[in-house]
Amino acid sequence: MTTAAPVVATPNPFKIGLTFKAASGFDAEWITPTVFGGSADEVAQRTVDLIAALKEYGVIELASKAAEYTRGQYKGATAAAKTAPKRFEGGKVVSSGGGAHGGDVECVHGPRTYRSGGTWEAMFCPAREKSEQCPPAWKDKKTGRFVVKG
Known part of the structure; x- marks a missing residue:
């Protein structure tokens, strides 16, 4: 009985890390996605797509509101x-x-x-x-x- 050699997936050789802040203050929340791709062009296009989706769905604003709510629930804060x-x-x-x-x-x-x-x-x-x-x-x-x- 012969078995086929396993297929090894190679990782995408290109990636870019981004940081989006929910506000301008030091204590603002950060969203830090990483975009991967098989080529520089693919990473660039995926980055543009990601930014457009974050804007369209209001992700940064939602993250800021969720963090504000969470801080408000913390009873130990002075x-x-x-x-x-x-x-x-x-x-x-x-x-x-x-x-x-x-x-x-x-x-x-x-x-x-x-x-x-x-x-x-x-x-x-x-x-x-x-x-x-x-x-x-x-x-x-x-x-x-x-x-x-x-």
Whole structure:
């Protein structure tokens, strides 16, 4: 009895990753589809088709509304978190509200960690790798706000 050799499907050699944001703010939802194809022309055409379909069916708007609904259902969120959206300012993420500490209390990696050492107070980047950490925000004794000195 002879058996035929299995057919091995080769993956599409061309792909493009896209990122669509639901809004202009830092905290906007992202949709990140990947388009595959057997040729560059096929990937380009499929990308155009995908963008047209996302627009036609309102996918970005639906994703934004679904995420907003989900955030509204989260009972652990504080009132400050709900009312103080984050934004970019001078290349850094800043909070509109300020919270318990004012100033640069967040960075691109999230909320900074408070530390003090007797005569100083600072907020440090939460990134795990030291090489990826943002500069610390030191407390300005005159204003009481945390500031990244540059």
